[in-house]
Amino acid sequence: MKITVIGTGYVGLVTGTCFAETGNNVTCVDIDKRKVERLTAGEITIYEPGLEKIFLRNLKEERLRFTTDLAEAFDEAEIIFLALPTPPGEDGSADLKYVLGVARQLGAMFKPGQYKVVVDKSTVPVGTADRVEKTIIEGSGGKINTAERDEQSGVFDVVANPEFLREGVAVDDFMKPDRVIIGSASERANKLMGELYAPFVRQGNPVIYMDKRSAELTKYASNSFLATKISFMNEIARLCERLDADVDMVRRGMGSDGRIGKRFLFPGIGYGGSCFPKDVQALVKSAEEVQYDFKILKSVMEVNQGQKLHLVSKLKKYFGNDLKNKKIALWGLAFKPNTDDIREAPALAMIESLLKEGAQITAYDPEAMKNVKQLLGDKIAFSENQYDCLEAADALLIATEWNEFRTPDFLKIVSKMRQKVIFDGRNLFDVAAIRKLGFYYESIGRPVLNQ
Ligand SMILES: NC(=O)c1ccc[n+]([C@@H]2O[C@H](COP(=O)([O-])OP(=O)(O)OC[C@H]3O[C@@H](n4cnc5c(N)ncnc54)[C@H](O)[C@@H]3O)[C@@H](O)[C@H]2O)c1
Structure with missing residues (x-):
């Protein structure tokens, strides 16, 4: 099939590449000229x-190409994916200016006799697919006859097809999705979408067809539920700290219950990333618009805000509320491992707070340092590897659970640090074992030993 993907960020690039991998001809469009040049030159x-x-591979096979020319990419495509940003607007609701702006442009490009499926892959509030449809028709300036979308006036269908990939394992998630959601009332569009996704669900995972509005809500409901699970466990962890219980034990005990499940029960320093924070906020806002007070989600957001600075509060307490000129080594900047994405990363909130307290920070992250350098310049220092940043450090803070942090060389750590103090926001180490090594060690919701 001939596919066009508009927006070549995390979702668009993965979507375009994976569709090309199954033999489709894919054109990815972006307004960022530099990005298109780099991708065309083979630079990821x-x-x-x-x-x-x-x-x-797909670039070489010429199944995948990149352009800034929307009109050309539109003309040849049977299915057009919108993988555009939907950032929070000033009031927290999803800002649809990118999605609707492109929809208007597409409307003007329709030619008589064409049939195209326009697919919303961005995370968008309920009713957006209908708005995209309306906007395309408006954009056509009368070319598309709404009463009878016949062959002459150019026909199209809008499909809601939310994306569930997780950054860090995005390719696997896209190639073998747990489910594919297709929201549309059009048989013609459903058939095309079903054919496109068939190679991805060969193991039998479901393609679930539903109406557009339910498809749109499914995405927000899923992300909000997962965020709720995280905030719930973070509160259990806070309780463990006060009741002298071990959240690791509680988590295992809970997770063995099939109704609860083992995944997403790990406490930490709060959720971040480009999705959970904005999607939870947008769902609260959507609920408000229909006079519904989504109380649970409001608490989820509040708990998450507090959790981002929980480790810093512990650190401050340890140093008697005086972090001035304390040398802090920071392991991890990305909002989670295996990505360079720092959007809403808890590490950034921690850095801001530590800098306000007068601490000096040297950070290391295997992939995200470039992005943080762009954002913070020389406000903090960076090191080339995880050990160099420990030089004369008063404490090590762990913000991201990269695999390489899990079994470090503790002797090397000891030889570098001024004080043997670790504050671990990801519960990476065994509490008793690290105590034996003589560290002061605090994590989230687990006993503090070595007082
Ligand atoms: N990142 C994720 O893990 C993830 C997962 C599922 C769903 N989503 C959703 O997918 C959508 C896209 O997210 P993302 O993380 O890929 O965003 P992103 O910011 O990484 O990428 C968006 C891209 O769109 C481009 N763009 C903006 N305006 C454009 C225009 N008019 N024409 C062409 N290109 C344009 C930008 O230059 C950028 O390259 C969002 O709605 C997001 O919520 C994201």
Whole structure:
């Protein structure tokens, strides 16, 4: 099939590359000229495990190409995916200016006799697919006859097809999705979408067809539920700290219950990233618009805000509320491992707070340092590896659970640090074992030993 993907960020690039991998001809469009040039030259623009290899293969096979020319990419496509940003607007609701702006442009491009499926892959509030449809028709300036979308006036269908990939494992998630949601009332569009996704669900995972509005809500409901699970466990962890219980034990005990499940029960320093924070906020806002007070989600957001600075509060307490000129080593900047994405990363909130207290920070992250350097310049220092940043450090803070932090060389750590103090926001180490090594060690919701 001939596919066009508009927006070549985390979702668009993975979507385009994976559709090319199954034999489709894919054109990816972006307004960022530099990005298009780099991608065309074979330079991958995001860090995502496994992506570069299939990206280069499909580029070479000429099944994947990049352009800034929307009109040309529109003309040849049977299915057009919108993978555009939907950032929070000033009031927290999803800002649809990118999605609707492109929809208007597409409307003007329709030619008589064409049939195209326009697919919303961005995370958008309920009713957006209908708004996209309306906007395309408006954009056509009368070319598309709404009463009878016949062959002459150009026909199209809008499909809501939310994306559930997780950054860090995006290629695997896209190639073998747990489910594909297709929201549309059009048989013609459903058939095309079903054919396109068939190679991805060969193991039998479901393609679930539903109406557009339910499809749109499914995405927000899923992300909000997961965020709720995280905030719930973070509150249990806070309680463990006060009741002298171990959240690791509680988590295992809870997770063995099939109704609860083992995944997403790990406490930490709060959720971040480009999705959970904005999607939870947008769902609260959507609920408000229909006079519904989504109380649970409001608490989820509040708990998350507090949790981002929980580790810093512990650190402050340890140093008697005086962090001035304390040398802090920070392991991890990305909002989660295996990505260079720092959007809403808890590490950034921690850095801001530590800098206000007068601390000096040297950070290390395997992939995200470039993005943080761009954002913070020389406000903090960076080191080339995880050990160099420990030089004369008064404490080590761990913000991201990269694999390479899990079993470090503790002797090397000891030889570098001024004080043997670790504050671990990801519960990476065994509390008793690290105590034996003589560290003062605090994590989240687990006993503090070595007082
Ligand atoms: N990142 C994720 O893990 C993830 C997962 C599922 C869903 N989503 C949703 O997918 C959507 C896209 O997210 P993302 O993380 O890929 O965003 P992103 O910011 O990484 O990428 C968006 C891209 O769109 C481009 N763009 C903006 N305006 C454009 C225009 N008019 N024409 C062409 N290109 C344009 C930007 O230059 C950028 O390259 C959002 O709605 C997001 O909520 C994201």
